[in-house]
Amino acid sequence: MKIELKGHSFEDAVRQILQLFFDINSEFDVITELDIEENIYIAKAKITLGTKQAEGEIKERFSSPDKRQISDLIKKSVFFACRKLSDMPAPWGISTGIRPAKTARMMLDEDKNDSEILRYMQEEFFITPQKAQLSLDVAKKEFGLLKNRVENGVGLYIGIPFCPTRCSYCSFISQATAHNQKFVQPYVEALLKEIEETARMAEDLGFKAETIYFGGGTPTTLSPENLNILIKKVKKSFDVSSLKEFTVEAGRPDTFSDEMLGVLAENKVNRISINPQTMNQKTLDRIGRKHSVEETIRAFEMTKKYDCFSINADLIAGLPGESIEDFQRTVSDVCELSPHAVTVHTMYLKRAARLIDDFEKLRFADNMDKMVQYSYDFLTEKGYNPYYMYKQKNTLGNLENVGFSFEGYESLYNIYIMEEIQTILAMGGGASTKMVKGDRIERVFNPKEAADYINRIDEIIDKKRKALEFLR
Ligand code: SF4
DSSP states (O other), X not given: OEEEEESOOOHHHHHHHHXXXXXXXXXXXXXXXXXXXXXEEEEEEEEEETTEXXXXXXXXXXXXXXXXXXXXXXXXXXXXXXXXXXXXXXTTTTOOSSOTTHHXXXXXXXXXXXXXXXXXXXXXXXXXXXXXXXXXXXXXXXXXXXXXXXXXXXXXEEEEOEESSOOTTOOSXXXXXXXXXXXXXXXXXXXXXXXXXXXHHHHHTTOEEEEEEEEESOGGGSOHHHHHHHHHHHHHHSOOTTOOEEEEEOOOGGGOOHHHHHHHHHTTOOEEXXXXXXXXXXXXXXXXXXXXHHHHHHHHHHHHTSSSOEEEEEEEETOTTOOHHHHHHHHHHHHHTOOSEEEEEEOOOHHHHHHSOHHHHHHHHHHHHHHHXXXXXXXXXXXXXXXXXXXXXXXXXXXXXXXXXXXXXXXXXHHHHHHTOSOEEEEETTOEEEEEETTEEXXXXXXXXXXXXXXXXXXHHHHHHXXXXXXX
């Protein structure tokens, strides 16, 4: 691929749009050009793909445009040209950011009404009416929930990078416990140390934990004893007097036991995520999850015996070999289990995109778009509301992941992390601490591999201590 820029340097913007429609490794030439005549800015794009050629052009009047406005203008010209060459659904138009509800929320902050917001999203970004409505729905939920934040509140994230087996599509560095048993105990010891030291830093900064999230990996892969020790350590070390939400991801239904649930209940965990991903046994076997649909159903039944947990269920649209009908069955079967919240993820297609031809890609993306729309229609009909959303960057179709919940069962942690309005102190392998100070954000990352994390724990704590100086 050859990209030529004339009169501007927004190559990233050009690439972001091309990636919505084509494999970036395809043989094509792109020429984009920006001309300015008085206050009229004219962006032109010409794409040559084999024997096919298409052009796009747009003019807008600006008095003194900022970088984002120019970048959007370039994107629009490339988008018009791509549209002529490809049928790929691009329901988010030129909106390629990972937080698609942010524009709608900022407009709510400015007291804009619904029709102004919907019109702006469709006209400025070429977002379809359905996706614009979804953004507005999510933004309104967030708008209400973000008002009641705890002063000096932070989120705590504890990462447990172990799983019973490794799923074929896993993009985390999660280790199957069967092969890594020897790391588990030293990992817990190192994590206890990081929790204690991070709590000292938090106390020094006057932070109060508003949410706690045990994620991974699969935290419930740990023994109930280890889980109990870790949870108690967190609750004893941090100021949890303002704690509103405590989530533990119990992603794999095959890690459920009465003992584990008893530990979570005793420690006042109030949100559990059970992740069926699909209710189709053939798919579960194909993707290496090594648990059965019956185990998923049993996990729900066991959890529901306790009335202290709200349950979230994670699903994935576009799992290998699944038809739209398979996905539809999964959505309705999961709803039968009455979770309080359902999160629908879209399959990460970047890797798959290289391996399949153009027709397959189109079918893939089109099916995904239909699955995602189906989940929205079905779940909202059942009384679930979309409350948080994010997109994976640079993926075919550029589709969204959406959290739905019954009223009052929204996850604050998910909203806060997505909106980047609160510091997240993260502990454990692969955890990333996000420090928010006004409009500025800094991050510090822990190593992903368990062995690396264990061996470098003192250095990790030191690095975090220095990084947190940013918040003073
Ligand atoms: S459960 Fe999640 S973290 Fe664990 S292997 Fe599967 S995809 Fe990866």
